[in-house]
Amino acid sequence: MSTQLSEQSYEMEADPDVYKTLLESTRAIPWKIDWKTLRFTYIGPQIESLLGWQRDSWRSVDDWAERMHPDDRKWVVDFCVSQSQEGSDHEADYRALKSDGSYLWIRDVVHVLRNEQGEVDALIGFMFDIDERKKVEQERDCLRQELEELSYKDCLTGVANRRMLDQVLEQEWMDARRNCQPLSLVIIDIDYFKQYNDSFGHFKGDECLRQVASLLADSACRARDVVARFGGEEFVLVLPQTDAHAALTVAERCFAALQDANIPHPASPVSSQLTLSCGVATCLPNHRNSLDDFLEQADKALYKAKDGSRNCIVVAEN
Numbered sequence: 001m002s003t004q005l006s007e008q009s010y011e012m013e014a015d016p017d018v019y020k021t022l023l024e025s026t027r028a029i030p031w032k033i034d035w036k037t038l039r040f041t042y043i044g045p046q047i048e049s050l051l052g053w054q055r056d057s058w059r060s061v062d063d064w065a066e067r068m069h070p071d072d073r074k075w076v077v078d079f080c081v082s083q084s085q086e087g088s089d090h091e092a093d094y095r096a097l098k099s100d101g102s103y104l105w106i107r108d109v110v111h112v113l114r115n116e117q118g119e120v121d122a123l124i125g126f127m128f129d130i131d132e133r134k135k136v137e138q139e140r141d142c143l144r145q146e147l148e149e150l151s152y153k154d155c156l157t158g159v160a161n162r163r164m165l166d167q168v169l170e171q172e173w174m175d176a177r178r179n180c181q182p183l184s185l186v187i188i189d190i191d192y193f194k195q196y197n198d199s200f201g202h203f204k205g206d207e208c209l210r211q212v213a214s215l216l217a218d219s220a221c222r223a224r225d226v227v228a229r230f231g232g233e234e235f236v237l238v239l240p241q242t243d244a245h246a247a248l249t250v251a252e253r254c255f256a257a258l259q260d261a262n263i264p265h266p267a268s269p270v271s272s273q274l275t276l277s278c279g280v281a282t283c284l285p286n287h288r289n290s291l292d293d294f295l296e297q298a299d300k301a302l303y304k305a306k307d308g309s310r311n312c313i314v315v316a317e318n
């Protein structure tokens with residue numbers, strides 16, 4: 001009984017028509033390329049419904065390479081050629097060009113066939129339609145990236161949040177120490193912001209915080225400068241590779257930008273406009289000083305400004 005069964009199954013496998021029917025009824029598209037001539041010797045008829053190109057238009061590997069997204073072409077062709085030359089089975093994901101001009105994500109799974117001498121004789125493989133899966137993956141990646149970005153942003157003002165500030169400070173401190181570069185901090189606090197909220201309401205207060213954040217972001221304009229919201233109405237500017245003189249210039253630019261914005265603050269005892277108090281500190285990080293001490297130095301300068309007239313910049317003494 002068991003002998004009969006196994007004979008029957010051998011007969012099935014030896015029948016090329018069965019293979020052909022099976023191959024041509026799958027959703028994956030089978031193909032074969034002769035290694036010497038680099039020409040297709042077979043491609044499943046399903047290719048026409050998947051990509052729209054006539055089956056007999058797939059003549060050589062050039063047709064395959066040309067019907068690939070230009071951004072994918074070089075690495076996919078280089079990769080597949082080198083793997084085939086080595087005789088290694090491989091797979092590659094790329095965007096295949098459809099006859100209507102759109103693209104579809106394909107996974108090509110390639111097996112290398114060798115002759116009796118062990119030389120590469122042909123490549124056979126399947127093209128799988130992975131478009132749906134790729135799009136879901138891409139959407140998921142975008143969402144993850146958006147979430148990642150959001151987790152480092154202050155949701156009211158859009159500048160960096162405290163979490164981001166802590167990381168940036170840590171990195172810039174180490175970098176400045178390694179490269180013997182100055183690092184500057186500007187801590188900025190809005191004067192009499194409680195009175196602003198009391199005069200105009202919390203909603204207007206939020207709007208004011210957004211406007212100030214945007215002015216500060218425009219004033220600290222080097223690529224590595226970071227503006228962060230430290231707390232309620234307090235902001236920090238991290239200025240890498242910036243000496244005391246340049247840091248003072250940035251602080252003065254912030255003051256000038258706020259003055260130009262001319263935000264009314266009738267309840268302020270120091271001006272009819274919204275004003276800022278500001279502490280500036282600069283440091284050459286080394287093994288004798290610490291980031292905490294540096295932050296404290298900038299904070300003390302700010303509180304000197306607050307204790308004094310407000311609406312002023314105090315530079316920390318080294």
Ligand SMILES: Nc1nc2c(ncn2[C@@H]2O[C@H](COP(=O)(O)OP(=O)(O)OP(=O)(O)O)[C@@H](O)[C@H]2O)c(=O)[nH]1
Pocket residue numbers: 156189190191192193194195197201202203204205206209231232233306310
């Ligand atoms: N609208 C708004 N107000 C906020 C927010 N976060 C903090 N505040 C307000 O900011 C005010 C800060 O008050 P204080 O710490 O007394 O500071 P100040 O009134 O600016 O006084 P000085 O700093 O001494 O000039 C409080 O009234 C907080 O309610 C926010 O996200 N939105």
